[in-house]
Amino acid sequence: MSDQNPKAGEVRAQMMRGGQGRSRTIEKARNPRRALFRLLPYLKPHRRVLAVILLFILASTVLGLIGPYLMGQAIDKFIALKRLAGLGRIALAMLAVFVLGNVCDVASSWMMARVSQMALKGVRRDLFGHLQSLPLKFFDGHTAGELMSRLTNDIDAINQAVSQNVVALVASLLTMAGILAAMVLMNVALALAAVAVVPVMLGFTSFVAKYTRKGFRELQKRLGELNGIIEEAFSGQRVVTAFRRHDAANDAFRKSNQDVYRAAVYANSFALLLMPLSNQLGNLFVIAIAGLGGGLAIKGLVTVGTIAAFISYGRAFVNPLRQLSSIYNAIQGALAGAERIFEIMDTPPEVQDAPDAYPLDKVEGNVRFDRVDFSYIPGTPIIKAMSLEAKAGETVALVGPTGAGKTTIVNLLTRFYEIDGGAITIDGKDIRRIRKDDLRRELGLVLQDTFLFSTSVMENIRYGRLEAADDEVLSAARLAQADPFIRRLPDGYQTQLSERAGNLSQGQRQLLAIARAILADPGILVLDEATSSVDTRTEVRIQSALLRLKQGRTSFVIAHRLSTIRDADQVLVIKDGEIIERGTHAQLLARRGFYHHLYMSQFKGEAI
Numbered sequence: 225m226s227d228q229n230p231k232a233g234e235v236r237a238q239m240m241r242g243g244q245g246r247s248r249t250i251e252k253a254r255n256p257r258r259a260l261f262r263l264l265p266y267l268k269p270h271r272r273v274l275a276v277i278l279l280f281i282l283a284s285t286v287l288g289l290i291g292p293y294l295m296g297q298a299i300d301k302f303i304a305l306k307r308l309a310g311l312g313r314i315a316l317a318m319l320a321v322f323v324l325g326n327v328c329d330v331a332s333s334w335m336m337a338r339v340s341q342m343a344l345k346g347v348r349r350d351l352f353g354h355l356q357s358l359p360l361k362f363f364d365g366h367t368a369g370e371l372m373s374r375l376t377n378d379i380d381a382i383n384q385a386v387s388q389n390v391v392a393l394v395a396s397l398l399t400m401a402g403i404l405a406a407m408v409l410m411n412v413a414l415a416l417a418a419v420a421v422v423p424v425m426l427g428f429t430s431f432v433a434k435y436t437r438k439g440f441r442e443l444q445k446r447l448g449e450l451n452g453i454i455e456e457a458f459s460g461q462r463v464v465t466a467f468r469r470h471d472a473a474n475d476a477f478r479k480s481n482q483d484v485y486r487a488a489v490y491a492n493s494f495a496l497l498l499m500p501l502s503n504q505l506g507n508l509f510v511i512a513i514a515g516l517g518g519g520l521a522i523k524g525l526v527t528v529g530t531i532a533a534f535i536s537y538g539r540a541f542v543n544p545l546r547q548l549s550s551i552y553n554a555i556q557g558a559l560a561g562a563e564r565i566f567e568i569m570d571t572p573p574e575v576q577d578a579p580d581a582y583p584l585d586k587v588e589g590n591v592r593f594d595r596v597d598f599s600y601i602p603g604t605p606i607i608k609a610m611s612l613e614a615k616a617g618e619t620v621a622l623v624g625p626t627g628a629g630k631t632t633i634v635n636l637l638t639r640f641y642e643i644d645g646g647a648i649t650i651d652g653k654d655i656r657r658i659r660k661d662d663l664r665r666e667l668g669l670v671l672q673d674t675f676l677f678s679t680s681v682m683e684n685i686r687y688g689r690l691e692a693a694d695d696e697v698l699s700a701a702r703l704a705q706a707d708p709f710i711r712r713l714p715d716g717y718q719t720q721l722s723e724r725a726g727n728l729s730q731g732q733r734q735l736l737a738i739a740r741a742i743l744a745d746p747g748i749l750v751l752d753e754a755t756s757s758v759d760t761r762t763e764v765r766i767q768s769a770l771l772r773l774k775q776g777r778t779s780f781v782i783a784h785r786l787s788t789i790r791d792a793d794q795v796l797v798i799k800d801g802e803i804i805e806r807g808t809h810a811q812l813l814a815r816r817g818f819y820h821h822l823y824m825s826q827f828k829g830e831a832i
Contacts, residue, residue: 259562263382266343273339277332281391284328285398287321288540289406294318296410296533332391340387344379351375351565357573360640361600374568378561385558389551396544396551403537411526414534417516418541421509426545428505432497439491446487450480509538575642577659584662587747588651589616589778591637596646598636606632608801609646614794619779621789621809623822624798630782633798634750637780638667650748668746672753672782674733681710682717684736688744697743703773704739706732742773749779786823795819 267274294317302311352375363371407415457464457473464473517531591614598607606629614620622630635641636648639660648655655663668688676684685697685706692700698717701707709732713719721727728736741749751770783789790809797805797812797819805812805819812819 255563256559259559259566262566263343263347263562266346267339267386270339270342273335277335277339277391278394280328280332280335281395281398284325284332285395285402287325287328288399289402289537291318291321291325292533292536292540293406294321295536296527296529298529299532300527300529329395332395333388336391337387340383343386344383347382347565348375348379351379351569354569354571354573358568358571359574360635362571364600371568374565378564381554381561382558382565385555389554389558392544392547393551393555396547399544400541403541407534407537410530410533411520413520414513414517414526414530417512418509418534418538421505421512422545424505424508428501432494432501435494439487439494443484443487443491446480446484450477450484453477453480505542509542510535513538578657581657581659582653584650584653584658584666587666589618589748590614590649590651591748591778591780592649592652593633594647594649596636596648597644598632598641599644600641606801607636607643610801610803612796612803612806614778614780616778617776618793619774619781619789619791621781621783621792621795622798623783623786623789623795623819625822628798629801630798631752632801634669634752634780634782637748637750638664638669665744666747667750668741668744668748669750670734670737670741670752674730674737676721676728676733676736678721680715680718680720681713681736684721685739685743688740688742692743697739700739700743701736703742704735706735706739709735738770747777749774749777750782751779752782753784786819797822 294314298311298314298318301307302314355371404415404419407418453473453476457477464470513531513534517526517534520526521528521531593610593612596607596610597605599605610629610633612620622633624630632641636643637655639655642656650658650663650666677687682694682697685701686692688700689696698707701710701717710717710719719727781789781792786809789795792809794806795809795812796803797817799818805815805817807815813823
């Protein structure tokens, strides 16, 4: 559009300085309990399945505890006494325990993965649906990358925590509690020796985990910067080539790539320390048990099988202890992601229709602005006590320098933004009392920034009226002078457009947008620089088609090419949010005022 929202620019500048939208670091939730409670309703429909999952986890934990106990019994009752009879049975029992334990693990993980995906499907549905209900000013303050991160990265973090880490956390806590209980029941002295090693293990693990988290946060930040450089290089490849900046792009990439290398070496160095340290701590656990157990065995206070069982329990105890730190951080990161998601869901939706809002039948097209005030940022007015009137069937041209408020007028007419004061009426009805769907159905927009979807040409035109038949789509394309170039495309009307319609020229994209507006058959037409991106010859054809389209319709035309609005019924000259001149093209030229200066400067090549 020809006007810029100052608040959007200010907020986006702050985001670029803050680096938001490019990377997501692991952070703790400000209120993890509240975030958790808000996630629970998505899991509530699956509570029966969750109960079954918990039973599988309990069964797996119990079976994991039985295995070492059976091994100790095998040593004491069969191996130490050199009895073969019965050894095979206990070996088979151990095999059955291990197999059943693995089956329970697989079953709980598989069921939890399904539950998490079903729950997150609901989160994605609600988040996307809520985003569709938000006003445009919300999107002015948030980059597309940031919102995409909420729908992808944050939800993926929740998925990882729910489908994997929650099960692992429950299983780890149950396993550690079960092992401690089993060791106490078997021998209190050995159990106390084992517990004494735990603080040492927790201290080392916490120390390493602290620097590991710091390293990976820095790595994520550097990766985000590298991804941003890559994205900008690819999306701006034409500019890079045109200004011969390939060397500069390569230098920026090399510098960022080196930063990623340093951060990755630092992070992974500490991360790799965790495994050997854990192994050594596990060995320390075994040494403590073997030393104390050996002394007790010599005195006849414990059996060799008990010591073997304790060593097995000790090794099983180390693994969940080592995982707790990473599991905890992952869950904290997921809850932080949930907070960001619910932060969007808590954003009030677009102002809804009033309870007594009435439908808008076929409009005549009388539009009136009565002392309208509006500002994007409170205290910084953009439109100031503006009054204008467009009678049914008239063409009203809006002209003025960039940033004067021309496109803002269109945004207010369509209720993309709500006015601060005054009133806007269509056929005498205040648009705030009209159903929004009815209002926007009667407003056909052709904007300067054309957006087309990654689907067929036919469906992009049909977007103007989804129930339109193919013949109506073809008729609209012919009226917009788009039919000839469409038929030259590889698959004609069924040609699939690439992302952002990159396989079409800007002029072709504009023609499709005009065809879409023609198909919508609105009562009021809004053209925001509708022919700004086409060549002069094509513009003549489009102006002819638009002239037929405008017949019987009220039309608002925003144009910088003042030669295209000579036939407008009235021209409104806007400057700093106010109408400073109004009249026909000839009348305004005769006054030799601001409009005359604008018009003449275009032919003299002067700056406007």
